Amino acid sequence: MDNQPDLPLQRTPLHAAHLRAGARMVPFGGWDMPVSYSGVKAEHTAVRERAGVFDVSHMGEFRVTGPGAEAFLQYVTTNDVSRLKVGRAQYNWLPGLAGGLVDDIYVYRAGEQEYLLVVNASNIAKDLAHLQAQTGPFDVTLTDESAHWALLAVQGPQAEALLQPHADTDLGRKTKNSYFQTTLFGVPVWLARTGYTGEDGFEVFVDAAQAEAVWEHLLGLGITPAGLGARDTLRLEAGFPLYGHEFSEELHPLSSDYGWVVKDKPYLGRAYLDAAAAHKLVGLRLDKVPPREGYPVKLNGRVVGRVTSGTSSPTLGYPIAIALIDAPDANADQYEVEVRGKDHPATRVRLPFYQRAQPGTTDTALIPTNSQPKV
Known part of the structure; x- marks a missing residue:
């Protein structure tokens, strides 16, 4: 996601707090964002083992x-919004007019006739124009509230235990994809039991003016x-797609295993x-060399695809990648990735690479290395 060189980088309400915390800042989708503080591996491990907090206020x-x-939402998305009860959230897609996706989004039902959409930061203007163009036949009001909200993601196995003493709601009774109003450290917030790391946790919607106070309490x-560095390695281990990499307006979204997002409806x-x-x-597993986006993927020496995301997995201890492969060649067990x-050699493995252990099971289970992808 390239920045527009003629425009100054936007800043989240927590920009000064990031600088105080020693963050290394980088341009990302038109924003000045923290890529790391103590180091990507340390931050990644903190989220897997305890809890970490991300500033994702650049989201729309x-x-x-x-x-x-x-x-209206039934028409402009692929998932079944009618199944959402008040206080629930749902992963969804905005399909394009001529194939691909305008964006992948989250839909939160705040009231009987009220929803909140969270969209990717680099797509805010595009998504708003796309949705506004479809409102005509519907009795609906669409409002951009991106400047009003700050969004913090508290993720990790200890997230609930750490937040509970400071919330006025029984968090243990809130299941995955719950969305509810409460107070946190005495500040009015909306919490959602959602996230992008493969761990349990809560996303905190707070008035931008009060975001820094909540951030400091969390620290x-x-x-x-x-x-952003740890956010990317965490989501990749969990097999989560990233818009602009695994999804775009040019890629057929059913290239992924997310067909469940598309329901049989107009x-x-x-x-x-x-x-x-x-x-x-x-999914691909390599032995030594971490692959990067765009690296060619070969089958018996013939190029059959490319890497869309790749890293050296801090949790698993070996390189992993998601690759877009020509459909006729997508069932091979072994490939080669061209690196410099x-x-x-690369072995096809089932996604996700990492899955959080459920209560009553053993620790993190590694996925069999030459199994067929789970469809």
Whole structure:
């Protein structure tokens, strides 16, 4: 996601707090964002073992209200918004007019005729224009509230225990994808039991003017500040796609294993999603050399795809990648990834690479290295 060179970088309400915490700042999607504080591996490990907090206030928030809100969202998304009860959230897609995705989003139902959409930071203007263009037939009001909200993601196995003494709601009764109003450290907030790391946790929607106070309270609990670097390694281990890498307006989204997001209903651009995908996103494990986005993937010396995301996994201790492979060649067990002119063996593995152990089970289970992808 390239920045526009003629425009100054935007700053979240926590920019000064990041500098005080020693963050290394980088341009990202038009924003000046922290990539790391203590180091990517340390921040990654903190989230896997205890808890970390991310500033994701660069994300966009749209309010959708009115008698036609549900019908409107049913039309512009692929998932079944009608199944959302008040106080629940749902992962969803905005399909394009001519194939691919405008964005992948989260939908939160705040009231009987009220929803909040969270969209990717680099897509805020594009998504807003796309949605506004579809409002005509519906009795609905669409409002961009991105400047009003700060968004903090508290993620990790100890997130609930650390937050509970400072919240006025029984967090243990809130299941995954819950969305509710409460206070945290005496500050009014909305909490959602959602996240992007493969761990338990809560995303905190707070008025931008009060974000710094909440952030400092979280750090005071010993929660580790974490930047974009750890956010990327965590989401990749968990097999989560990133818009602009695994999804785009040019890629058929059903190249992924996220077909469950598409329900059998009328929606914008359905004819394009009904067509078969020409590619497949698969997981790859390498032995030594970490692959990067764009590296060629080969089958018996023939290029059959490319890496969309890759890293050296801090949790698993070996390089991993998601790759977009031509559909006819997507079922092989072994590939080669070309790294700086040299081919390195890569084994197809089932996504996710890492899955948090459930209560009553043993520690993190490693996925079998030559299994078929889970569809």
